[in-house]
Amino acid sequence: MPRITSSDGTGLHVKDWGSGRPVVLIHGWPLNADSWEHQALSLAEAGFRVVSYDRRGFGRSDQPFKGYDYDTMADDLAAVIGGLDLRDVTLAGFSMGGGEVARYMSRHGSNRIAKAVLVSSIAPFMGQKDNPDGVPDEVFEGMKKGVRTDRAGFLKEFFNDFVGQGTKDGGTSEAARHWMWSMAMMASPKATLDCIDAFAKTDLRGDMAAFDVPTLVVHGTGDKIVPFEISGKRASEMVKGATLKTYEGGPHAVTATHAGQLSHDLVAFAKG
Numbered sequence: 001m002p003r004i005t006s007s008d009g010t011g012l013h014v015k016d017w018g019s020g021r022p023v024v025l026i027h028g029w030p031l032n033a034d035s036w037e038h039q040a041l042s043l044a045e046a047g048f049r050v051v052s053y054d055r056r057g058f059g060r061s062d063q064p065f066k067g068y069d070y071d072t073m074a075d076d077l078a079a080v081i082g083g084l085d086l087r088d089v090t091l092a093g094f095s096m097g098g099g100e101v102a103r104y105m106s107r108h109g110s111n112r113i114a115k116a117v118l119v120s121s122i123a124p125f126m127g128q129k130d131n132p133d134g135v136p137d138e139v140f141e142g143m144k145k146g147v148r149t150d151r152a153g154f155l156k157e158f159f160n161d162f163v164g165q166g167t168k169d170g171g172t173s174e175a176a177r178h179w180m181w182s183m184a185m186m187a188s189p190k191a192t193l194d195c196i197d198a199f200a201k202t203d204l205r206g207d208m209a210a211f212d213v214p215t216l217v218v219h220g221t222g223d224k225i226v227p228f229e230i231s232g233k234r235a236s237e238m239v240k241g242a243t244l245k246t247y248e249g250g251p252h253a254v255t256a257t258h259a260g261q262l263s264h265d266l267v268a269f270a271k272g
Contacts, residue, residue: 002014002016002083004053004083005083006076006079007075008072010056010061010064010067010076011061011062012054012056012061012062012076012080013053013054013060014033014051014052014084015040015050015051015052015053016049016050016051016084017040017041017044017050017051018043018045018048019047019049020047020048020049021049021270022048022049022084022086022087022088022090023043023048023050023051023090023091023266023270024051024077024080024086024089024090024091024092025050025051025052025092025094025097026052026053026055026092026093026094026097026098027052027054027055027058027094027097028095028097028253028255029095029192029195029196029199030058030183030187030192030195031180031183032054032055032058032059032060032186032187033052033053034183035094035180035255035256036052036094038255038256038259038260038262038263039259039262039263039266040052042263042266042267043263043266043267043270046270046271048090048267051084051086053080055076055191055195056068056072056073056076057187057188057191057192057194057195058183058187058188058191059183059186059187060186063187063188063191068190068194068197068198069194069198070100070198070204071103073100073103073198074100074103074104074107075107076100077100078104078107078108082112086112087112088112088114089112089114089115090115090117090269091115091116091117092116092117092118092266093119093121094119094120094121094255095119095120095121095199095225095226095252096122096198096199097119097121098118098119098120098121098123099122099123099198099199099202099204101116101117101118101121102118102123102124102207102211103202103204103207105207105210105212106207106209106210109210110210110212113213114213115213115214115215115216115270116211116215116216117215117216117217117218117266118215118216118217118218118219118232118235119218119219119254120218120219120220120223120225120226120231120232120252120254121217121226121231121232122226122231123204124203124204124205124208124231124235124238125202125203126199126231127140127201127203129201129203130203131230133229133230134230135200135227135230137200140196140201143158143196144193144196147193147196151185151189151192155181155184155185156177156181159177159180159181160177161251162180162225162251163176163251163252163253163257164220164222164250164252164253164257165177167222167249168249169220169222169247169249169250169251170220170222170249170250170251170253172256172257176256180253180256208235208238208239209238211239211240211242212240214241214243214269215239215241215242215243216242216243216265216266216269217232217242217243217244217245218232218245218246218247218262219232219233219244219245219246219247219250219254220246220248220249220250220252220254220257220258221246221247221248221249221250222248222250223250223251223252224251224252225251225252232244243269245265247261
């Protein structure tokens with residue numbers, strides 16, 4: 001697998017599967033590129049070149065002590081796209097990865113991008129500053145306290161809501177949740193903490209106007225982590241001409257709970 005060096009010298013672990021028009025997949029917090037397993041395989045088998053990478057601080061990428069802001073992380077994405085000389089890209093971000101998509105579009109433009117996808121994305125803004133319907137600050141502070149106090153225990157419990165365990169339209173096997181937990185525990189604790197601030201406090205509402213390519217928004221209506229009303233619904237209204245697909249009752253981690261449906265929708269959108 002190739003390794004790309006970002007503009008500040010951070011090494012990024014990149015997975016590069018298949019051949020054809022490229023699809024770039026950006027993972028969510030607190031996972032790594034492996035979390036796209038089902039979709040990456042389906043897209044590669046459908047004739048696409050699938051590139052995914054571990055965000056700085058996560059998985060097999062370097063773990064610097066700083067750089068966990070969306071400007072830097074969008075520049076990391078640009079380093080991957082430019083380093084592999086990818087063009088005509090379908091760019092997809094899950095959860096906090098949607099923030100990289102939005103900031104990349106406003107910071108680097110769409111010259112290399114043909115289509116964009118936001119899956120359970122935090123964009124346009126999760127916090128309550130000038131956004132009364134947003135998630136209260138104490139929720140994010142509680143997450144940071146959990147990470148600082150008992151990261152392993154907090155994340156084990158976190159993944160229950162992440163996948164909607166016990167709900168009608170969610171849930172995974174215990175093994176699948178343990179796999180997610182093992183990905184999360186590979187990450188730097190500093191990256192895990194700082195990225196909470198990034199996705200909680202970064203206002204991406206101004207970035208949404210930069211989406212000038214066909215855009216697909218996918219969101220579960222039962223998402224307890226990134227509520228649909230303030231994220232998927234709002235993003236689809238802010239991006240001109242966006243297509244919204246709702247997964248009724250679906251939880252946050254539709255990459256896992258609705259793996260087949262999401263793979264089908266991504267392949268269809270990338271082909272179309």
